[in-house]
Every structure is written in C-alpha cells, then in structure tokens.
Amino acid sequence: MSPAFKGLVGRDLVLVLLICLFWALNFLVSAYALQEIPPFLYTAVRVAILTLMLVWFIKPPPRDQWWRMAAVAVLNGALHFGTSFLGLKLAGNLSSPAIVAQSYVPMAVILAWWVLGERFAWRTALAITISFAGVLVLGLDPMVLQSPLALVMMLLSALMLALGTVLMRGLRGVDMVSQQGWTAIIALPVLLAISAVFEPQGFAQLREATWVGWGGALYAAVFASLLGHGLFYYLVQRHQVAQVTPYLLLTPVLAVLLGIVFWGDRPGPAMWIGGAMVLGGVLVIAVRTLQKSRTPVNDAAPAAAVAVASDEAVAGNRQS
Incomplete structure (x- = not known):
C-alpha cells in the first residue's frame, strides 16, 4: 500500500x-x-446560518492575531466563496468548477515559496507546471x-484561497471551531456589502426563493462546512494531514459524475485530459x-496547523 494512503481503513x-x-x-x-x-x-x-450555529462556541483569538484572522476571513470566507459560487453559476456545469478549484493547491505552494521562503523540489515544480497546463487544456x-x-472567476477564487491559506499558516491560538465561526462572522458584512x-x-430574489434556494444554503452550512470540516478535523487528529488529503481528490471526481448524471454535463476530450492533468499534478504535490512530513499532527503540530489543514482540505469545493 502506498504511504500516502497508509492508515486510512475501516471507519x-x-x-x-x-x-x-x-x-x-x-x-x-x-x-x-x-x-x-x-x-x-x-x-x-x-455564513449567516453557520454563524448562528457556531457563535455560542467560539473563543476570541489572541489580540495580536486579530488582523490575521480578519484577513483570512475576508479572503477565504468572503472573496473565495463568493467568487467560487459566481464561477459555478456562470459556468452552467459542475465539471469545470470542481476541477479548476483544485488549482489553489499549486498556487498555495508558489505563494508559500514567494512569501514564506518554503522550498520545493523539481518533482513538485513539474507537478505545478502540469496542473496549470491542465487548466489551459x-x-x-x-x-x-x-x-x-x-x-x-474560478481561478480568482482559487487565488483567494491560496492567499488565505498562506496567511493562515501564521495563525496561532485559534481552534478549528473558532476559526470557522470568526470567518463566518467577519465575512458576513463583507458579503452583504458586495451583494x-x-x-x-x-x-427581492431571496424573498421569492423556494426551499431549493434556502435548502441549498442550509446544506452548504451544515453538511459541507460544519460536518465536512468537523469530520476532517477528527481525521487529522488521528492521522497526518498529508495522509488524508490525497483522498479528497475524490471530491472533484464525484462532482464530475454528479454533473454528468444529474446536471447534464457532457465533458469533451479537453475536459477529461485537462482534468486528469490538474488532478494528477495535485496528487503528486x-x-x-x-x-516530507513525518510528524503526527496530534503530537507536534500547533493548533493553527490543524486549522490550516481544515481549510486547505476544502479544495475539492472547496465549495465547502
């Protein structure tokens, strides 16, 4: 069994x-x-629904972390999700947004190299190149x-998430629930202003929305955000983050299948080839x-690393 998948069995x-x-x-x-x-x-x-669910459980971040928490919330909670949903609406299909969303991974690697000085080897550089070439195809x-x-819009959304991810690497003293809660609270007025x-x-459209519109928002808050991230947080306490994240590439694959079966997507050769290049590059990364990572999360990583992992996992949506 590949080391990337070792340990995830059974439950x-x-x-x-x-x-x-x-x-x-x-x-x-x-x-x-x-x-x-x-x-x-x-x-x-x-995010309003998410705020109502989490506001009772959150703790304020350390005083010197407020600016970073606010920046992460605006980038990830408002700009990333807003532009990703805009891209999904404009696309008229599920396949391309689900795949292109993964491009935030190579973007985050490049930004971490540029901003934080993190190095990567030629294999990772090749994987990044293949991923971006896949987007072009x-x-x-x-x-x-x-x-x-x-x-x-999807590339802009991925860039917002990559920027937020790099900023989140320096976030300290904020647990996963508080990070999600404050992201929702801070992002809400920004989103309302943009809207x-x-x-x-x-x-006016919101007042006329049926159970489809309200149910979608409720699903996104409860299942995609709260339960999805909660379960991920549970897993990264038991396994290394890098052992879990390769599985998350099943998300865009499932989204493509759902698009074909329920939305009427008809991907052509360029979509299949380009998608394989994007996801293949992300898998190599x-x-x-x-x-490169051998230290279990629950032994040595700070709480912020778990928060970063929780947000990075989103990738597959990272419509989550």
Missing part, C-alpha cells in the same frame, strides 16, 4: 469518503440554489468556452508533502 476510510460526498454534493445542491439566489448573497446566507473544452468568464452593490435585486 476512517468511510469518514473520508463521506466528506468527499458531502463536498461533491455541494456543487450540485448549490448549482440549483444559485438559480434562485445570486452568488454573493447566497454565500452570505450560508481544460479551457479549450466547448463547455468552458461557452463562458470563459466562469473560468476566470448590495453588485446584486441590487438580490434581496500531496504525495510529495507526505514524504
């Missing part, structure tokens, strides 16, 4: 597959909901060419990370 394997299913279904559920609620307001409703698919702006400016008819 833990079922749990990681459940996480992937939660996150993959979020693409489908949100795609339906976005037909009734505009993207940034939909994201605001999602995927962009030639007829489904993507129908709305090139959707691809731009008020760019989605002037948003609240994940395996290389495992080879």
